Amino acid sequence: MRAFTVERYGDEAGPRAARTPRPHAGPHDVLVRIHAASVNPLDVKILAGDFKAILPYRVPFVLGNDLAGVVVETGSAVTRFSAGDEVYARPGKDRIGTFAEFIAVHQDDVAPKPATLTMEEAASLPLVALTAWQALVERAHVRPGQKVLVHAGSGGVGTVAVQLARHLGAHVAATTGTATVDLVASLGADTVVDYRKQVFETLLHDYDVVLDPVGGETLKRSLQVLRPGGKVISIAGPPDAAFARELGAGPVLRTAMSALSFPVRRSARRRRVTYEFLFMKASGDQLREITALVDAGRIRPVVDRVLPFDSTPEAMDHVARGRAKAGKVVVRMT
Numbered sequence: 001m002r003a004f005t006v007e008r009y010g011d012e013a014g015p016r017a018a019r020t021p022r023p024h025a026g027p028h029d030v031l032v033r034i035h036a037a038s039v040n041p042l043d044v045k046i047l048a049g050d051f052k053a054i055l056p057y058r059v060p061f062v063l064g065n066d067l068a069g070v071v072v073e074t075g076s077a078v079t080r081f082s083a084g085d086e087v088y089a090r091p092g093k094d095r096i097g098t099f100a101e102f103i104a105v106h107q108d109d110v111a112p113k114p115a116t117l118t119m120e121e122a123a124s125l126p127l128v129a130l131t132a133w134q135a136l137v138e139r140a141h142v143r144p145g146q147k148v149l150v151h152a153g154s155g156g157v158g159t160v161a162v163q164l165a166r167h168l169g170a171h172v173a174a175t176t177g178t179a180t181v182d183l184v185a186s187l188g189a190d191t192v193v194d195y196r197k198q199v200f201e202t203l204l205h206d207y208d209v210v211l212d213p214v215g216g217e218t219l220k221r222s223l224q225v226l227r228p229g230g231k232v233i234s235i236a237g238p239p240d241a242a243f244a245r246e247l248g249a250g251p252v253l254r255t256a257m258s259a260l261s262f263p264v265r266r267s268a269r270r271r272r273v274t275y276e277f278l279f280m281k282a283s284g285d286q287l288r289e290i291t292a293l294v295d296a297g298r299i300r301p302v303v304d305r306v307l308p309f310d311s312t313p314e315a316m317d318h319v320a321r322g323r324a325k326a327g328k329v330v331v332r333m334t
Helices: 041-048 119-123 126-139 156-167 178-186 216-225 241-247 251-270 284-295 309-320
Strands: 002-006 016-019 029-039 067-074 086-089 102-106 110-112 147-150 171-176 191-194 207-212 226-234 274-277 303-308 328-332
Touching: 002 309, 029 086, 029 119, 029 309, 041 309, 067 102, 067 119, 086 119, 086 284, 110 284, 119 303, 119 328, 126 156, 126 207, 126 226, 126 284, 147 156, 156 171, 156 178, 156 207, 171 178, 178 191, 207 216, 216 226, 216 251, 241 251, 241 274, 251 274, 303 309, 309 328
Parallel strands: 147 171, 147 207, 171 191, 207 226, 226 274, 303 328
Antiparallel strands: 002 016, 029 067, 029 102, 029 328, 067 086, 086 110
């Protein structure tokens, strides 16, 4: 089958076109013919080798973390799906590889595709929607009346998180650039901060939750907007010891991650708030919840552009250079 593979970490040319064996479905797997896949910053970081310590993929490997497609084969123990079902998924972190014509995915990581979406729209959602869900529902337990700040509100995670927080009944603030202020407001943000013209920490106060896909100085400044007892959840900040334990990492890696996150955790404690690092997990059950919200009109995908499968390296470069104006970049199978 056709696929795009990582031949070596740090390859400036991006993933390479290759022919790889068609995967086989294990007893609990569904084999999916992929119709569309989307590009995430995670793909860029994996290619660069940024996650080698925690995601040690052995080269060459097929890249890609999002898919929408059709089930063509089911394993002997599969009970949830049949051949011909339209599905979408974020495969488990140990079984990535959606920049390909086929992929075998554990049935627990797959959900029915939202009926109201095209394949391209559906492929844009799994990783970012699961990230928003796990941050706001699973970790923060956002309740009606709380105040939630979403950074990078026009990004892949941000566009979903703004809508989800609004659905949960929160007052939602979001940061974004000048060109996308109107878009973020249309997604449901009550307060939109143009980071090119405004300083968010001087405008926002007493927030319960901050979702941070940016990291760096944005993360540090975010501590200032939280009320005592508030929480910042970052997908771009330093990993913490809790994440190391989730990975089953050894004592050396746990210590290293704890040291990396110590400065921000110390700053958080001084302000009587908490810091958590989030690396999202695959979950078909949570995707089913998201499917219901999409089909009910509560969440809509935002797609920056759709490119043909052969242009996957260009799609990766577009994301790596930060050229996506809003939402996700998707590649479509011919």
